[in-house]
Amino acid sequence: MIQFFNTLSGQKEPFTPIEPGKVKLYTCGPTVYDHAHIGNFRAYVFEDVLKRFLRFQDFQVTHVMNITDVDDKTIRGAKTKGVPLADYTAEYIGAFFDDLKVLRIEPADHYPRATEHIPDMVRIIQGLLDKGFAYRKDGAVYFSIARSPGYGKLSKIDLAELRTTERVESDEYEKESARDFALWKAPKEGEPFWDSEIGPGRPGWHIECSAMSAKYLGPTFDIHCGGVDNIFPHHENEIAQSEAYWGRPFVNTWLHCHHLIVDGEKMAKSKGNFFTLRDLVKNRQVDPMALRYLLLSTHYRKVLNFTFEALEQAQAALRRIRDFLYELDSRPFQAGEVPEVRNILTEARTKFVEGMGDDLNISLALTALFEMIKRVNVLIREEKLRADDARETAAFVHSLDLVLAVLLPQRETTIPDELMRKIQARELARKDRNFKLADQLRRELDDAGLVLEDTKDGVRWKVLR
RNA sequence: GGCGCGGUACCCAAGCGGCUAAGGGAGAGGUCUGCAAAACCUCGAUUCGUCGGUUCGAGUCCGACCCGCGCCUCCA
Numbered sequence: 293m294i295q296f297f298n299t300l301s302g303q304k305e306p307f308t309p310i311e312p313g314k315v316k317l318y319t320c321g322p323t324v325y326d327h328a329h330i331g332n333f334r335a336y337v338f339e340d341v342l343k344r345f346l347r348f349q350d351f352q353v354t355h356v357m358n359i360t361d362v363d364d365k366t367i368r369g370a371k372t373k374g375v376p377l378a379d380y381t382a383e384y385i386g387a388f389f390d391d392l393k394v395l396r397i398e399p400a401d402h403y404p405r406a407t408e409h410i411p412d413m414v415r416i417i418q419g420l421l422d423k424g425f426a427y428r429k430d431g432a433v434y435f436s437i438a439r440s441p442g443y444g445k446l447s448k449i450d451l452a453e454l455r456t457t458e459r460v461e462s463d464e465y466e467k468e469s470a471r472d473f474a475l476w477k478a479p480k481e482g483e484p485f486w487d488s489e490i491g492p493g494r495p496g497w498h499i500e501c502s503a504m505s506a507k508y509l510g511p512t513f514d515i516h517c518g519g520v521d522n523i524f525p526h527h528e529n530e531i532a533q534s535e536a537y538w539g540r541p542f543v544n545t546w547l548h549c550h551h552l553i554v555d556g557e558k559m560a561k562s563k564g565n566f567f568t569l570r571d572l573v574k575n576r577q578v579d580p581m582a583l584r585y586l587l588l589s590t591h592y593r594k595v596l597n598f599t600f601e602a603l604e605q606a607q608a609a610l611r612r613i614r615d616f617l618y619e620l621d622s623r624p625f626q627a628g629e630v631p632e633v634r635n636i637l638t639e640a641r642t643k644f645v646e647g648m649g650d651d652l653n654i655s656l657a658l659t660a661l662f663e664m665i666k667r668v669n670v671l672i673r674e675e676k677l678r679a680d681d682a683r684e685t686a687a688f689v690h691s692l693d694l695v696l697a698v699l700l701p702q703r704e705t706t707i708p709d710e711l712m713r714k715i716q717a718r719e720l721a722r723k724d725r726n727f728k729l730a731d732q733l734r735r736e737l738d739d740a741g742l743v744l745e746d747t748k749d750g751v752r753w754k755v756l757r
Numbered sequence: 758g759g760c761g762c763g764g765u766a767c768c769c770a771a772g773c774g775g776c777u778a779a780g781g782g783a784g785a786g787g788u789c790u791g792c793a794a795a796a797c798c799u800c801g802a803u804u805c806g807u808c809g810g811u812u813c814g815a816g817u818c819c820g821a822c823c824c825g826c827g828c829c830u831c832c833a
Contacts, residue, residue: 320833328833335833364831448760449829497831519833520761526832550762551827558827589781590770595762595826597769605769605782612781615795647771655771659780666780666797673797727791734793745794754794 294349294649296515297593299523299546300446304651307545309514314352316513317343318505318543320522321357321403324384325365327568328391330583330598331519331552331559337584338549338592338652339517340397344695345648356508357400359385362407363497367483377484378407391569394580396697404504406495412503413495414488416537417475421490425536427468431478431491437471440532446546447524473529475499498529502537505530511538520548552587552596559598567598582607585698591654609658610698615754616665617689617699619672620682622752629680633668637688640664644692661692707755711740718744719751 294307309315319339322328328336346353360366361381370380385405392399406413417433420426426435437443444450474496479485485492505513511534518527527546534542551558554565572578586606590596640660647656668685671677677685693699718733734744743754 323832332833338833447829450759517833521828521832524760524829549833551833553826556825586769593762594770597826599768601782602769608783609769609781619796653771655780659771662780669796722791725791731792743794746790746792747795748789 294346295651296545296547297651298544299548300543302448305545309351310512310544313350314354315346315515316509317346317353317355317515317517318501318509318513319355319357319400319516320501320518320526321359322384322388323360323363323365324381324388325363325369326384327387327570329559329566329568330572330587333391333395333397333569333583334552334587334596335517335519335549336392336397337395337587340395340697341588341654341695342515342517342547342652343398344697345652348695349645349649354509355400356402356404356505358501358504359388359403359405360497360500361385361405362484362494371482387570394569394573395584396581398697402508404508406500406504409500409504409507410486410488410495412507413499414476414486414490416503416506416533417490417495417499419537420475420533423536425533426475428490429468431493432474433476433490434468434472435475435529435533435536436468437473437532438469440536442535443532444528446531447528449524449528473498473525475533498526499533501526502530502534502542506534506538512541513543515545515547516543517547517549520550523548547592549592550595552598554598556597578603579607579610581698581700582610585610585696588696588698589654589658592652612665613661613689614699616669617686618754619669620686623672623682623747624749625677625679625682627680628678629684630671630676630678633671633677633681633685636664636667637685641688641692648695657695661689664688707742707753711737711742715742715744715751715753722746 295304296307297304317339319336322332343353343355362377366377366381370377373380389399417426420435421428421433425439426433428434476490476493476499477496479492479494483494485494505516516527516530523546531542553559554563554567557563557565559566569580569583572583573580582603583606586598586603587596589606589609640663643660643663644657647653647660650656664685668677668681671681690699714733714737718730718737721727721730721733737744737753741755745752745754
């Protein structure tokens with residue numbers, strides 16, 4: 293059984309997709325005005341693990357992630373740079389896809405862009421006007437919260453209790469109610485706009501997701517993800533619009549990922565603790581897989597405190613898994629198998645699936661993996677593990693990696709002749725008990741990224757980079 | 758002010774009424790080794806923010822309090 297904590301109900305509930313065996317998933321994507329930061333990627337990695345786990349459980353997942361390529365920030369950015377909006381956003385869209393690959397985040401099935409779905413949004417806005425859920429004001433169209441009885445059900449916000457900020461108050465004169473939000477914004481001088489039957493202008497942010505999710509997933513779908521900060525107002529507004537327009541439930545399960553903070557503080561450019569993936573990988577030589585491990589190793593509903601110490605610990609945990617695979621791969625095991633291994637793997641798999649199935653309890657899932665590693669390592673130590681066991685165990689680890697995606701793809705094992713000769717030279721030196729030369733050669737190989745290990749079955753090596 | 762999250766060993770982090778409080782990292786000692794690496798073994802919280810309460814029994818439920826953080830405005 294799989295259960296998720298549904299923000300809408302405020303509790304864990306068994307997950308049952310609308311259509312058996314199929315999951316329709318929508319996740320809020322980037323606004324492409326800048327490079328995505330590690331906080332963004334925390335959410336995307338969480339969503340990736342969710343998707344991979346659903347697939348692991350044999351669900352067929354249709355995943356849609358929107359790309360917001362028109363909003364205040366992208367418009368401002370393009371203007372500042374003096375380039376057309378599309379040129380400006382193209383750079384960041386490209387960077388975004390590059391980053392996804394670096395973190396081994398599987399591509400969505402659809403990446404609809406706001407600018408390419410204006411007619412879909414206009415249709416809904418027109419419908420909301422027709423049905424009386426929206427009204428026009430000074431060339432813009434607003435959604436009337438007063439006519440949406442369920443408003444607040446996701447965020448548990450009581451509108452009467454809301455603190456009115458200066459910004460909201462200042463807008464009040466042009467709306468019927470301070471909390472009404474724009475579906476369609478009137479054109480402004482020097483800003484891009486689209487002509488449509490509801491007049492010239494550009495879409496509000498919220499309508500984008502309502503229109504594009506419905507287009508690719510239908511008016512009601514299974515799971516909608518995003519960061520906690522999106523609960524209000526973004527997702528609340530999506531629900532209001534979509535349910536008003538379609539007259540049926542919008543989303544069954546809402547999953548929200550908590551924030552990432554850095555050294556105990558909110559990440560902010562002004563604090564100097566703001567990191568993009570590119571910073572870390574290029575300027576700090578961070579292993580993207582260690583970052584991915586760190587991002588996924590804290591439960592998605594808990595605040596993740598990013599520190600470089602935590603990153604090192606993630607790297608160490610990862611090294612333990614990789615070293616284990618290396619052991620399985622590089623030892624000369626006797627042919628055959630022992631029955632014990634099959635049990636160990638079955639137990640680990642069960643525990644892994646149970647953990648992940650319980651609202652993605654990643655800690656339990658990782659424990660299952662590490663306990664298995666420990667038990668098999670003992671068998672190796674006792675020289676009980678056989679060749680078939682080793683093969684099966686390695687295959688098992690790789691199967692879990694279908695969900696975790698933290699192991700490198702199979703690495704090139706051939707090494708340059710020059711290094712090969714050094715390894716042999718060192719072996720000769722060791723035979724002659726010339727340890728000084730042997731250690732010197734080891735250091736040289738280490739500098740070249742090769743770690744040598746002397747075993748009773750001879751020398752072996754790991755490629756570190 | 759409203760809504761919400763969290764405080765478990767040096768660090769990260771499970772456990773949410775009952776076996777000796779998972780797992781990872783770091784640390785100490787040991788086995789193996791020319792040395793090292795990896796692996797293995799041993800050690801490490803009488804204790805789960807504080808104070809009360811419920812219970813035969815509580816990190817685990819209830820109440821109060823203290824501390825940290827997030828959202829309420831574009832934001833993953």
